[in-house]
Amino acid sequence: MNANTYVVIMAGGIGSRFWPFSRINHPKQFHDVLGIGESLLQSTVKRFEGICPPEHIYVVTNKEYASLVKEHLPNLAEEQLLLEPIGRNTAPCIAYATYKILAKDPNANIVVSPADHVILREESFKKCINQALEATKNRDILVTLGIKPTRPDTGYGYIQFLDNDHQDDLKKVKTFTEKPSLEIAQMFIDSGEFVWNSGIFIWNVKAIVQAFEEHLGELADTFEEGRAVLNTDKEEAFINRAYSHSRNISIDYGIMEKADNVFVIEGDFGWSDLGSWNSLYSVTDKTSEGNVVDGNILLYDVNNCIIKTPKDQLVVVQGLTDYIIAEHDNVLMICRREDEQKVKDFVSDAKSQKGNQYI
Structure with missing residues (x-):
């Protein structure tokens, strides 16, 4: 475990494709979907035990879910709970956590994970995470975990990678394609050059800040201006203003599809994003x-x-x-x-x- 490692868990989604089980007032991340005695959020936090110090886990969610997060994670300190005033997709969410961590640790190495995924083989997952953290510790690159497709699913994003001549498992990303048609998804699988985009990212804080500055400059400027008040009693007021000026945009579209220093590590750890009923069917x-x-x-x-x-x-x-x-x-x-x-x-x-x- 490295003292400069941090984990950011995104727990603000509504999960509308999992309706009627997932509802606005009680989204799926707060449910025991698999019947194992713990919610998806609790499972996600538990999954990162040993990856980073417990006090380095941050949960970003909508302010409406603050009490739910505290109920499910009673040991989470107030400063580890980042409350969004409104939903603005994943780019502002990640920017908030990034600049808050930067204000504390300019040498931070960060894992970003959704709160509502299922990982069936957790030791294999931790191996991939540690491999990625080792890669980003000394290199200014953006790494995502890719999943070998098992079916032409039209609900997932796809990553095309380039074969490399190196011995490591890092592969340069060529293209991102979000939710293709069934025919195109089948072509991707047949080619053997694509993996599913897991939505799990690893990077050092310098690399992701640089990416925000280059590809989402307005968002970077907004959070850079408020960096001095993050981790103070003025943080909430600043975040309310910052989100009112932030556009709704995903990290995939805003940065990952545009940056030229994106790499993927293919993982085989029984992953599902539980984004739909069929994804639950596939892992149950x-x-x-x-x-x-x-x-x-x-x-x-x-x-x-x-x-x-x-x-x-x-x-x-x-x-x-x-x-x-x-x-x-x-x-x-x-x-x-x-x-x-x-x-x-x-x-x-x-x-x-x-x-x-x-x-």
């Missing part, structure tokens, strides 16, 4: 009929379905194949698994036609 144990079942359920002639319903009611399903059946709170959703990308449309329609109480 199944019955002999191929069903994923969580609830008080009777099935008759049902195959390859994922069914997640409250345990205090009996659910009977007959004659369905390849369906999602999900009930949480005041919403029941029944949807073909192949149409899971339409869940965002369902959320939008539910909000506009039925009201905010359903989202």
Whole structure:
């Protein structure tokens, strides 16, 4: 463990593709999705034990979720909880954490991770993280972890890499492609030159600040101006002003797709971003009929379905194949698994036609 290593966990998303289980007032990162006795956020923090000192873990989330984070992570100090006044995507989120860490440690080496991913083989994951940290400790490069694709998934971003002549596993990134069509995704897989973008990044603080200055100059200027008040009692007021001036932009689009010093390490550690119902299906144990079942359920002639319903009611399903059946709170959703990308449309329609109480 290096004293200059920090971990930034992004925990502000709503997870609308996982509706109706993930809701605005209680997003999926605060749920025990896998039924293992801990939330996704708790699992994520636990995963980084031994990677950095506990006091070097920062959680960035919307201020509306402050009490939820404290409930799930009671040992997290106040200064380790970074509260965003409004959601502005991942670039401002990462900028906030970056400049806050810079103000404390100009030699920082940083891991950035979402709070809602599943890692089934954690020792292999830690090996990849430590390998990346070793690479970024003395080199001003931006590293992302790539995942070997197992299917032509249209919900993931894809990274094309260049083969290198070096012995290490660092590969230069050639292109990023966000959520391609099914046909193009299949072409990517057939080529053998692409990996899924895990959304997990590693870099030293100098390299990422330089990238912000070069590719997102307005954002860099905003946070540089306020660097002196970060880690003081004036931080909250500054962040409120900074976010009001920050545009909504992802780190992938704002920096990773434009920078020429981006590298990828391919990992094989049982990763899923749990961004959708099918991603949960892919990492969960199944019955002999191929069903994923969580609830008080009777099935008759049902195959390859994922069914997640409250345990205090009996659910009977007959004659369905390849369906999602999900009930949480005041919403029941029944949807073909192949149409899971339409869940965002369902959320939008539910909000506009039925009201905010359903989202």
